[in-house]
């Protein structure tokens with residue numbers, strides 16, 4: 001293993017030799033446990049293996065789990081501190097109903113009484129306005145069993161087309177691009193291929209802070225002599241150690257990919273035999289990128305031409321390579337085009353489907369991968385099936401024991417759900433594992449819509465900023481209070497093991513959903529007695545789909561340290577078989593290509609697709625009134641809308657409040673010094689935060705992390721423009737202006753009430 005450069009030491013906390021560095025946490029983690037439970041971290045899509053120490057039905061600490069092959073005992077600061085959330089005083093221990101007279105606006109209510117009320121309200125609204133007047137929104141932190149259940153619950157129990165999930169804000173551009181190009185939506189390779197690559201290309205991913213364990217794989221590649229190329233408007237920690245950094249102007253990545261492909265074709269750095277044997281559509285793409293000369297590419301992207309040429313040469317002439325991207329290119333009103341541009345560069349190189357030759361988007365949430373496979377998306381059925389496809393509908397209806405015409409058609413994306421609420425078309429909402437008041441763009445609009453709901457029930461373990469708008473809040477389960485599977489970044493399906501029981505009146509999420517179905521008098525299909533029973537049905541429902549889980553069992557996961565899907569239950573000739581799964585996709589001779597008698601890509605002809613990737617500027621470009629680009633994202637110690645990590649004291653200490661990152665060349669002329677209060681303003685809203693003056697960002701760009709609510713939320717400023725195909729919001733580019741603030745904001749100096 002490589003030794004981390006000292007600038008990165010705070011980012012990765014490695015155990016064993018460094019155990020004492022975890023300082024104050026050491027005492028707590030030394031607590032004498034009754035048991036150790038091998039499971040995974042509850043936060044990001046790396047899904048590090050961890051052992052939880054359990055005493056008296058409480059998670060009191062952790063031990064590294066060295067045997068789990070992905071992270072081999074390593075954890076980032078969030079994984080180290082995760083055990084502190086379960087005992088937080090804010091943990092919801094009962095159901096609550098809205099009560100204007102109560103001090104916090106809510107009063108506790110018995111669980112069964114709350115369920116009865118929820119069912120009565122849903123039944124009332126549906127009787128008055130039809131089944132489609134209720135929507136359900138769920139999330140990709142849920143296990144795959146729960147995600148599957150939510151898609152089924154919306155269609156079969158609520159009988160509404162309106163189900164969608166928070167991955168709409170996260171993974172959908174990558175998903176749509178991958179399906180268009182490969183017919184399947186999963187990272188193409190296990191991460192063990194990264195250290196075998198001669199060139200690692202990373203676009204729009206803050207790897208060290210957001211996929212911390214992946215950093216180790218990239219360092220191993222570097223140790224083996226690889227060249228690391230990164231593309232970002234900011235010099236993030238990993239970028240400080242790379243070989244070539246391309247300082248792109250936000251929202252312009254497709255221009256760079258097209259420009260590199262232009263040079264690859266011009267210089268003959270493409271793999272003609274691969275293109276002819278395994279792909280279709282190259283000529284149209286070659287024609288399209290002819291205009292993307294290095295000069296034009298440099299002008300549009302803001303990257304010096306010399307660097308564009310250097311990147312193209314390294315990428316073009318490598319023998320092995322790995323390309324990764326994340327939300328930096330995907331959170332865009334043309335996110336799918338960006339992804340297609342990246343994939344074109346990979347396909348033209350012919351470096352995919354073999355050892356050391358890889359491609360993948362880095363998934364975000366714990367189950368960012370599994371959460372987008374089995375039907376909680378508005379247009380999807382289990383197994384990555386399509387709700388508009390008659391054969392897919394017929395198959396899944398049969399598994400669910402309903403008549404095909406009773407299965408609703410496609411719904412709408414989650415932002416459109418809020419527009420429908422605003423227009424009065426949707427009257428009731430059930431949400432689980434989603435905090436749109438912090439996470440959706442232009443969140444003043446979201447607040448307006450939530451207030452219009454006739455009835456809203458939220459299922460969470462904390463009173464999130466969105467749950468505060470609810471009529472009823474039901475106490476759901478923390479990750480460690482339930483079992484089930486998730487698929488991590490590589491496509492490896494792993495098992496979350498239960499460490500403790502839900503406290504008080506809190507219930508496992510899948511039980512709550514089934515209790516609502518029972519109270520509605522619609523229990524058919526919602527009488528599972530365990531997550532294992534849900535997985536059994538999911539295995540059948542996904543069989544024959546692209547995301548085929550039919551060969552996946554808890555026991556096989558345990559035995560193999562995870563199972564890479566697809567994992568079939570039959571050999572290609574249809575005989576029952578015990579198969580290990582598919583770590584590397586697109587290998588000639590794979591199960592999929594043998595069964596189909598064609599190439600290894602997931603289309604009838606087995607070939608991958610080149611797709612023309614078209615450049616358009618961000619929906620809102622800069623101008624004289626709003627001359628700066630605002631981009632947003634994350635910091636290492638906070639997670640998503642912060643509901644969990646803002647309650648973990650040591651993580652709060654690491655990054656207590658959002659700050660505005662800006663370059664000294666921008667700050668200087670405006671009289672702004674590091675730590676000054678600065679107001680950033682867009683056409684939708686403003687916020688006043690402290691400046692963080694750093695030389696690691698483009699001078700025409702500011703960056704604000706998004707983990708905070710209310711007046712600290714960058715989503716007061718962001719734009720609700722969406723990609724026309726994936727419907728992902730454009731979080732990474734809108735136009736703003738800044739000025740030194742006249743006075744500190746109202747919240748300055750007030751300790752956030754939620755901190756533990």
Ligand SMILES: Nc1nc2c(c(=O)[nH]1)N[C@H]1C(S)=C(S)[C@@H](COP(=O)(O)OP(=O)(O)OC[C@H]3O[C@@H](n4cnc5c(=O)[nH]c(N)nc54)[C@H](O)[C@@H]3O)O[C@H]1N2
Nearest residue numbers: 204205206210250251326327328364365633634636639640
């Ligand atoms: N610490 C932490 N880790 C997390 C999360 C978290 O909240 N906190 N969340 C998880 C989730 S759900 C996700 S989706 C992932 C996200 O993981 P990442 O996508 O890596 O994180 P972001 O900070 O959203 O954005 C990545 C980078 O994109 C850059 N960027 C901005 N605009 C552009 C652009 O136009 N082009 C390019 N090339 N780069 C651009 C930003 O400067 C930023 O460094 O992280 C996961 N891991």
Ligand SMILES: Nc1nc2c(c(=O)[nH]1)N[C@H]1C(S)=C(S)[C@@H](COP(=O)(O)OP(=O)(O)OC[C@H]3O[C@@H](n4cnc5c(=O)[nH]c(N)nc54)[C@H](O)[C@@H]3O)O[C@H]1N2
Nearest residue numbers: 141166170433434435439464476632633640641643706731
């Ligand atoms: N400006 C800006 N905005 C962004 C982004 C950005 O880069 N910039 N990133 C976007 C991205 S990539 C994402 S993924 C979204 C995330 O946005 P959200 O999904 O809204 O954020 P979370 O914090 O995951 O919200 C999940 C809620 O569910 C609860 N929860 C977590 N796990 C469980 C569970 O197992 N059961 C139950 N019942 N509840 C649970 C948590 O307490 C929390 O209140 O934010 C998006 N918003």
Ligand code: SF4
Nearest residue numbers: 041044047048076079
């Ligand atoms: S947050 Fe992600 S990288 Fe950090 S310990 Fe958890 S799973 Fe691993």
Ligand SMILES: [Mo]
Nearest residue numbers: 169170364365
């Ligand atoms: Mo995400």
